[in-house]
Amino acid sequence: MSDPKVVGFVCDWSVDLTSLLDGMRLRELPTVRVIRVPCSGFVRPSWLEDALTRGADGVFVLGCPYGDCLNREGNYLMRDRVDQLQRRLQRRRVDPARMAMLAHGLHDREAFLAEVRAFLDRLRALAAPPSKAAAPVPPAAPAPAAAAEGEPR
Amino acid sequence: MSVTSPEPRTGYGRLMTGVLRGTLKLDVLVNRIYPSDFNPLYYTGGLANLFLFVLVLSGIFLFFYYEASLGGAFASVQYLTERVPYGGIVRGIHRYAADGFIIAVLLHLLRNWFTDRYLFSRDNPWISGMFLLVFGGVIGFTGYQLVWDDRAQALTAMFLAMLRVLPGGEPLARVFVGGAGISDGTLVRILFLHIGPASALYVLLWWHYTRLRHPKIWPPAVWVLFCVGVVFLLAGVIPALSGRPAAPAAQPTAFPLDVFFLWPFWLMNWLGAPGVVVLLGLLTVAGFAIPYLGRRERPQEMDVRHAGVAQVIDGNCTGCELCYFDCPYNAIVMVPSPAPGLSRAAANRTLLAVVVESRCVECGICIGACPFEALELPKFLERDVKTRVLEAVRA
Amino acid sequence: MRNAYSVGLVLLIGLSLLFAAGIVAGEATDRWFFGGALVGALLIAYSIIVLLLRKMGLIGPRKAER
Numbered sequence: 118m119s120d121p122k123v124v125g126f127v128c129d130w131s132v133d134l135t136s137l138l139d140g141m142r143l144r145e146l147p148t149v150r151v152i153r154v155p156c157s158g159f160v161r162p163s164w165l166e167d168a169l170t171r172g173a174d175g176v177f178v179l180g181c182p183y184g185d186c187l188n189r190e191g192n193y194l195m196r197d198r199v200d201q202l203q204r205r206l207q208r209r210r211v212d213p214a215r216m217a218m219l220a221h222g223l224h225d226r227e228a229f230l231a232e233v234r235a236f237l238d239r240l241r242a243l244a245a246p247p248s249k250a251a252a253p254v255p256p257a258a259p260a261p262a263a264a265a266e267g268e269p270r
Numbered sequence: 271m272s273v274t275s276p277e278p279r280t281g282y283g284r285l286m287t288g289v290l291r292g293t294l295k296l297d298v299l300v301n302r303i304y305p306s307d308f309n310p311l312y313y314t315g316g317l318a319n320l321f322l323f324v325l326v327l328s329g330i331f332l333f334f335y336y337e338a339s340l341g342g343a344f345a346s347v348q349y350l351t352e353r354v355p356y357g358g359i360v361r362g363i364h365r366y367a368a369d370g371f372i373i374a375v376l377l378h379l380l381r382n383w384f385t386d387r388y389l390f391s392r393d394n395p396w397i398s399g400m401f402l403l404v405f406g407g408v409i410g411f412t413g414y415q416l417v418w419d420d421r422a423q424a425l426t427a428m429f430l431a432m433l434r435v436l437p438g439g440e441p442l443a444r445v446f447v448g449g450a451g452i453s454d455g456t457l458v459r460i461l462f463l464h465i466g467p468a469s470a471l472y473v474l475l476w477w478h479y480t481r482l483r484h485p486k487i488w489p490p491a492v493w494v495l496f497c498v499g500v501v502f503l504l505a506g507v508i509p510a511l512s513g514r515p516a517a518p519a520a521q522p523t524a525f526p527l528d529v530f531f532l533w534p535f536w537l538m539n540w541l542g543a544p545g546v547v548v549l550l551g552l553l554t555v556a557g558f559a560i561p562y563l564g565r566r567e568r569p570q571e572m573d574v575r576h577a578g579v580a581q582v583i584d585g586n587c588t589g590c591e592l593c594y595f596d597c598p599y600n601a602i603v604m605v606p607s608p609a610p611g612l613s614r615a616a617a618n619r620t621l622l623a624v625v626v627e628s629r630c631v632e633c634g635i636c637i638g639a640c641p642f643e644a645l646e647l648p649k650f651l652e653r654d655v656k657t658r659v660l661e662a663v664r665a
Numbered sequence: 666m667r668n669a670y671s672v673g674l675v676l677l678i679g680l681s682l683l684f685a686a687g688i689v690a691g692e693a694t695d696r697w698f699f700g701g702a703l704v705g706a707l708l709i710a711y712s713i714i715v716l717l718l719r720k721m722g723l724i725g726p727r728k729a730e731r
Contacts, residue, residue, distance in 0.1 A: 503706055507702050
């Protein structure tokens with residue numbers, strides 16, 4: 118089985134990924150794709166859910182270390198939103214291990230890579246993701262089943 | 271990807287980026303000893319507030335014993351130091367907490383400068399913070415005058431020389447002294463110039479906090495204990511003492527220097543009064559100008575971090591207040607919804623969110639909070655995010 | 666590592682008791698600067714005790730950050 122596909126929303130003020138990125142991918146872990154955001158608190162939980170239904174095996178948000186968010190509270194707010202999303206999706210049989218909140222500072226590259234590797238390992242151990250389990254069509258097509266309940270689009 | 275890329279093109283930008291990296295490296299080192307919720311570098315403002323609190327309490331005690339007159343000032347301070355139980359300790363606490371205050375404020379200033387925490391509408395707390403620093407410096411100086419020993423006398427003479435350099439300086443000096451020569455009235459004025467601005471510090475602090483949600487006013491317990499402890503220890507081991515009583519005939523040429531408050535007077539040895547006045551003026555102007563002239567990155571280099579002030583999409587807003595509660599800068603206010611509204615959401619709401627653009631720092635936290643897509647950053651829209659997600663998943 | 670912390674904790678608790686006794690002695694003999702300095706030393710010892718307890722896991726993160 119190939120490496121799990123992971124989408125990460127990375128705060129531009131947090132860890133320094135300058136030499137680790139090749140366009141959107143992490144050079145060392147090419148199945149991890151990074152989207153830069155102005156603050157970890159900018160991320161809407163529905164985007165995380167969207168990434169999962171559109172074919173990602175896992176999704177994470179990376180913010181500054183707790184206590185040092187440039188915008189003071191963004192990482193705490195995002196942590197709470199990710200917790201809430203994990204519980205909401207668990208009721209729909211999506212494993213909460215597919216979502217993660219990370220917190221690393223400018224110099225914490227190694228710790229960040231180690232945590233992402235651990236995240237990938239946890240994903241490998243899980244069953245097939247919701248988008249692949251819901252429909253027999255190729256994973257790139259957005260699966261309506263997981264998105265049917267109540268969530269705006 | 272981050273705050274240090276792309277490589278800044280100006281020498282100043284490269285210098286400040288290096289300083290930013292160094293400042294955050296210090297965090298890494300401190301976090302090895304202290305868990306991050308105890309890291310004092312995350313609470314520099316709170317530390318300053320702690321020292322201010324200690325100053326106010328010890329100051330009230332000192333005020334009860336102080337006599338503002340030429341004859342009584344020195345004697346009352348001596349009485350307090352030598353005859354009142356723990357009086358000398360409280361005096362020492364007042365002096366060392368003042369130094370601690372200045373150190374904490376400078377740490378706070380440097381950290382917020384070097385980590386870009388003055389951008390966009392955060393220039394407002396920077397300005398109030400500069401006022402706090404300047405007021406603090408003046409209050410400390412008047413404190414040294416109140417003791418009315420030979421050092422205070424020398425300082426007063428030097429201060430009057432500095433005043434006279436300014437345009438309108440002679441009348442100013444006369445107002446300060448309260449007449450032609452130093453008298454009891456002078457000390458009353460100095461006492462006012464000590465306590466009045468100290469009270470004004472709390473008004474300035476209100477201004478400093480008003481644009482922040484949940485300001486970190488109090489440091490963690492470890493640091494409260496440690497800082498109060500250090501201040502007591504210093505007060506006991508190196509007592510704060512007066513010099514010789516001030517006398518009109520005395521011409522003191524040297525005195526012990528508290529570098530944090532009295533450094534301008536030390537520099538007068540080389541620069542003279544006009545030089546020091548000009549230097550103080552330049553430093554003050556430079557300090558106030560940092561948010562406007564001291565930017566590390568040009569706007570184009572900031573990319574997603576400069577995506578425009580948040581905009582409310584009126585048609586989608588339901589007045590749920592989630593963005594209002596999440597904004598760390600109190601930049602969103604809820605107003606009564608203007609009737610009747612063009613959409614279902616507008617027709618059914620009682621409140622409408624409005625972004626106060628002068629307070630928005632373009633962080634986007636409100637976008638993350640809103641379940642109804644009623645907020646957007648103009649240069650990084652929902653659909654831009656969706657495109658990126660598709661790109662990430664398809665690749 | 667935990668043993669080192671426990672040793673440090675016991676040491677500091679002992680020192681704190683000593684400092685507290687010293688404060689009382691200073692008060693009794695009117696040596697206020699001595700007493701005051703010991704108040705400071707005691708508070709510093711307390712701050713290190715709190716830090717050690719936190720590193721040993723006996724007390725948790727600040728409420729705001731849980």
